[in-house]
Amino acid sequence: MSLLVLGINHKTASVALRERVAFGPEVAPRALQELMCTQGVGEAVILSTCNRTELYCSLEPEGDSHLVRMWLQNFHQLDENELNSCLYQYHGEEAVRHLMRVSCGLDSLVLGEPQILGQMKLAYTQSQKVGSLKGTLDRMFQKTFSVAKRVRTETEIGASAVSxxxxxxxxxxxxxxxxxxxxxxxxxxxxxxxxxxxxxxxxxxxxxxxxxxxxxxxxxxxxxxxxxxxxxxxxxxxxxxxxxxxxxxxxxxxxxxxxxxxxxxxxxxxxxxxxxxxxxxxxxxxxxxxxxxxxxxxxxxxxxxIEQNMATRQQAANQAEIIIEEERDNFMAWYRSLESVKLIQDYRGHAEQVCQQELLLALQALAQGKDSQQVLQRLARRLTNKLIHTPTQALNQAGKDGNQDLLTVLAHNLKLGQH
Structure with a gap:
């Protein structure tokens, strides 16, 4: 699964185009449902304000940002060249960083303005109602809201008048x-x-x-x-x-x-x-x-x-950027751990399957009256051989390839040579 942000804003598009790309409250639920029907889109949130329209998606392996872009173009019946000239997109950790910057008002027309966070929360709630939030994107938005709160608490980003x-x-x-x-x-x-x-x-x-x-x-x-x-x-x-x-x-x-x-x-x-x-x-x-x-x-x-306060806000914005980098790294560490969790589950499932197979053979042997000590010794030997088979193959192949870095990693993780 990958993270995608696709959108236009006041920096890239004219008011006229932003009006045509906007999703009003009367069409947003239908748009979310249609976007979720696009191939490879697993989750989606649509943020639409007077200054920006952005699609936040988590994509399945078969998903493609091009398909999302085509959906946006077709939904609003836009000219491809006109839209593409104004469109920006972010993937992975840059998508997370962009979302956090938007929520804190760092990407707004008025630096640090607080209204965007409320608009983002409305977009999130709307996606919840439609059912287009399930896991990763949900967690990403919840994390973003906590980051925005931290920035407001720890910096002066919203304390000074700039309108x-x-x-x-x-x-x-x-x-x-x-x-x-x-x-x-x-x-x-x-x-x-x-x-x-x-x-x-x-x-x-x-x-x-x-x-x-x-x-x-x-x-x-x-x-x-x-x-x-x-x-x-x-x-x-x-x-x-x-x-x-x-x-x-x-x-x-x-x-x-x-x-x-x-x-x-x-x-x-x-x-x-x-x-x-x-x-x-x-x-x-x-x-x-x-x-x-x-x-x-x-x-x-x-x-x-206002000019004096803008200088104060800019200083606060610099502090906010540091907080965002830290929180983005925290989220990405969690995000990357999702793959390792699945691998661990698969590995444990395989080990459990091997264990049950050998245990069944051992129980059958005992039921046939075979010597219990021999049965247990055979069970232990077969379990050991099967469980170390894959790591042994990896060590053997790394040795043949002369891959010293991999050998070092395997030795460390298998606790070899430690007495």
Whole structure:
């Protein structure tokens, strides 16, 4: 049995091709079942995200990576040359190493991002449900999950903010320490604000408010994050309640001006407000920063934080690579031992068969009234001859061939010349 990884990712393929090669949740179970019907595929997991599609397989002796590649091409009705130009594949220990690097976020668009591990666990669970995991690949994924946990525990790979959304919340946490007592006003309802809301939810903020040009999009966020919604025109009414304002819209003009913030501060009796403007063009007038108790940060300020943290993550990634090499070697030692286990079982089975045959002959001889001492001596002699026959042949052949290295190994393992 051999291990195979076949796939494309953000480094090798365009968004357009990645979309065509993706396996949505509605087709993934059927795809797994079809992949398992491919000649030589013993186990399979399909990992499909916006940035990668990868097939993880254990192949029987008759299996071939070419057959797996043809299956992928035919399933998505792709042009062979277009797919092959973007495809990568790994075998054996390189396949194990790749899986571990992916799970730890070392192969991600954003170094060290944690979402990929959750996506990998979903792919693993889906394969369990379909029945495409049986032994080796199952063990490989379980080992990988423990490696990812070890990397997160022993390094700072996920501790530093390297996205604008994460950096905005990290900045707020740095200033307020505990966000559980803060009220946050989010301006906008796009993807960035959604990510901000997810990070805020993890910090258990006391209340989230979402202001957007249209209430329909804001309503989706409100349901997921238990937030209060409002239109942009209602911001003046609710701004005094906000300890933190994070804004990201596509507005060509500022939404929050100096005068609006000044009035909100008076209503708050000069309790400070943190304002984080991650929009380009800016949503908050730069003059807001002139106000006492108003602390304004822009996307450029966050970029400086991100660049510092990327250096920290890179150092952590180097530590993670060392852990992965160690854990890969551990897994491969187990994997290689599978063949020796089968050989040992076969060897013991052969010895047991010889023993039973000779024992039966001895019992028959005793039943016929033959001398018991002679029967036992014959049993011992025949057992000895049969059990040492194969090692004796190996020693004899190594001597004829002048293979001193093999003779040394055989002598060591048979404990010859040791007194």
């Amino acid at each position: 604008v959304a994460f950096a905005a919340v990290s900045l707020a946490k740095r200033i307020f320490s505990d966000l559980s007592h803060t009220k946050v006003l989010l301006v906008g309802a796009g993807e960035t604000i959604e990510l901000v809301a997810r990070h805020l939810k993890e910090q258990a903020v006391s209340q989230m408010m979402v202001a957007n040009r249209t209430l329909e999009r804001a309503q989706n966020l409100a349901q997921e994050f238990d937030a209060k919604i409002m239109t942009l025109e209602q911001i003046p009414d609710y701004l005094p309640q906000a300890d933190i304002v994070i804004s990201s819209t596509a507005s060509p003009l500022p939404i929050i001006g100096k005068g609006l913030v000044e009035r909100a501060l008076k209503a708050r009796r000069q309790q400070p407000i943190l304002l984080v403007d991650i929009a380009v063009p800016r949503d908050i007038e730069p003059e807001v920063d002139e106000l006492n108790d108003a602390y304004l940060y822009t996307v450029d300020d966050l970029q400086g934080i």
